[in-house]
Amino acid sequence: MKKHVTPHVWRHTCATHLVRNRASLRHVQEMLGHRALTTTERYLHLTITDLKEAHRRFHPREHSRGR
Numbered sequence: 381m382k383k384h385v386t387p388h389v390w391r392h393t394c395a396t397h398l399v400r401n402r403a404s405l406r407h408v409q410e411m412l413g414h415r416a417l418t419t420t421e422r423y424l425h426l427t428i429t430d431l432k433e434a435h436r437r438f439h440p441r442e443h444s445r446g447r
Contacts, residue, residue: 391412395408395411395412395420398411400430405417405420405421408420
């Protein structure tokens with residue numbers, strides 16, 4: 381690898397991948413050993429693609445368009 385990677389980067393990357401693949405945030409919190417859920421939330425980064433997908437899946441107007 382050409383980029384310097386620290387243990388913290390691996391930890392952050394692993395937690396992000398778990399949550400993006402629908403792992404429970406509470407389970408990730410426990411695996412990381414965080415006392416507060418707000419600490420675990422700091423590991424998460426939403427991309428515009430993630431936001432668009434969530435909007436498409438959950439917004440009521442998006443569901444009515446196909447009907």
